[in-house]
Amino acid sequence: MKQFFTICTVSVLAGSNLAIGVASEVPPSPNGITFPAGYQDWRVVAVSHRSDNNTLRVIFGNDQAIAAARSGQTNRWPDGAILGKVVWKDGAIPEWPQAQKPDKFVHAEFMFRDSAKYADTGGWGWARWKGPDQKPYGDANVAQECVACHTPVKDNNWVFTRPAPLPPVAK
Amino acid sequence: MKQFFTICTVSVLAGSNLAIGVASEVPPSPNGITFPAGYQDWRVVAVSHRSDNNTLRVIFGNDQAIAAARSGQTNRWPDGAILGKVVWKDGAIPEWPQAQKPDKFVHAEFMFRDSAKYADTGGWGWARWKGPDQKPYGDANVAQECVACHTPVKDNNWVFTRPAPLPPVAK
Numbered sequence: 001m002k003q004f005f006t007i008c009t010v011s012v013l014a015g016s017n018l019a020i021g022v023a024s025e026v027p028p029s030p031n032g033i034t035f036p037a038g039y040q041d042w043r044v045v046a047v048s049h050r051s052d053n054n055t056l057r058v059i060f061g062n063d064q065a066i067a068a069a070r071s072g073q074t075n076r077w078p079d080g081a082i083l084g085k086v087v088w089k090d091g092a093i094p095e096w097p098q099a100q101k102p103d104k105f106v107h108a109e110f111m112f113r114d115s116a117k118y119a120d121t122g123g124w125g126w127a128r129w130k131g132p133d134q135k136p137y138g139d140a141n142v143a144q145e146c147v148a149c150h151t152p153v154k155d156n157n158w159v160f161t162r163p164a165p166l167p168p169v170a171k
Numbered sequence: 172m173k174q175f176f177t178i179c180t181v182s183v184l185a186g187s188n189l190a191i192g193v194a195s196e197v198p199p200s201p202n203g204i205t206f207p208a209g210y211q212d213w214r215v216v217a218v219s220h221r222s223d224n225n226t227l228r229v230i231f232g233n234d235q236a237i238a239a240a241r242s243g244q245t246n247r248w249p250d251g252a253i254l255g256k257v258v259w260k261d262g263a264i265p266e267w268p269q270a271q272k273p274d275k276f277v278h279a280e281f282m283f284r285d286s287a288k289y290a291d292t293g294g295w296g297w298a299r300w301k302g303p304d305q306k307p308y309g310d311a312n313v314a315q316e317c318v319a320c321h322t323p324v325k326d327n328n329w330v331f332t333r334p335a336p337l338p339p340v341a342k
Contacts, residue, residue, distance in 0.1 A: 038340055047272075047273060056218050093331055096323070099331075101217060134338050156266075166211045167276070167303050167305050169212065
């Protein structure tokens with residue numbers, strides 16, 4: 001028995017040390033979805049502003065999502081596409097106070113398209129990480145809350161975002 | 172004289188054919204600044220919304236601008252940095268009408284940092300291309316209009332944009 005506890009203690013400590021060694025890694029969502037590291041470098045699908053809660057947003061897409069957005073394949077989006085929405089509270093541009101700019105970072109939330117794996121939640125996996133330290137949000141059933149809010153856009157493949165019109169990339 | 176007209180006509184037609192052949196190329200600004208092809212793929216510095224003229228914006232940065240934004244080197248921005256602002260008219264998200272999303276593409280406008288070359292206009296080159304066909308805007312003195320509007324942010328290196336807070340890219 002003593003040996004059992006010793007082994008467990010050593011394992012826990014080893015795990016802690018490992019965690020410290022990779023402190024920049026963000027934990028997965030409680031539903032098991034892995035944090036999409038590097039989303040800050042993704043390209044832009046759209047932006048938005050909400051007057052009801054005074055927030056600004058940018059909607060990023062991974063490479064598959066950008067290809068789909070630019071070719072109009074957004075209903076349905078292809079498997080492998082990931083959409084990421086970053087939300088900030090409104091601030092005012094000091095020298096142009098009628099303009100709203102990003103103030104406090106609220107959260108980053110994501111939709112992961114896999115029509116088979118996530119068939120029970122609209123063909124999307126859902127996850128959110130809150131605050132500047134990207135703390136995983138919710139519990140194992142977090143997708144239920146996401147799906148409930150996105151139900152009005154069920155016919156748009158569960159996505160509020162429409163890709164922003166941009167001129168084609170010039171050669 | 173007839174031969175002269177013939178030569179001119181042939182030249183104009185040749186020019187037209189050439190233009191059709193490279194239709195994806197966007198002409199330079201009237202002040203000589205070259206269109207920054209591919210800006211649609213650049214990373215995001217910030218977003219903004221203007222309540223005074225109902226427009227949404229994304230501010231892109233080239234690699235030098237993104238590196239500067241993420242390391243806080245924005246007053247002054249380094250030579251080589253380019254900031255690009257894309258402007259859309261507000262539209263409403265049909266299923267969430269309190270939210271504004273990009274509607275009509277208005278223009279893309281740019282600041283090119285070169286403190287020596289553009290010493291007379293705040294150390295920045297300025298240019299704008301209008302509409303979905305990216306038509307060059309203004310005349311050879313277009314920078315004067317830009318500088319006049321940006322004078323309130325002279326002490327912020329002539330830039331209204333403050334980089335949006337984003338968590339560092341996780342490894």
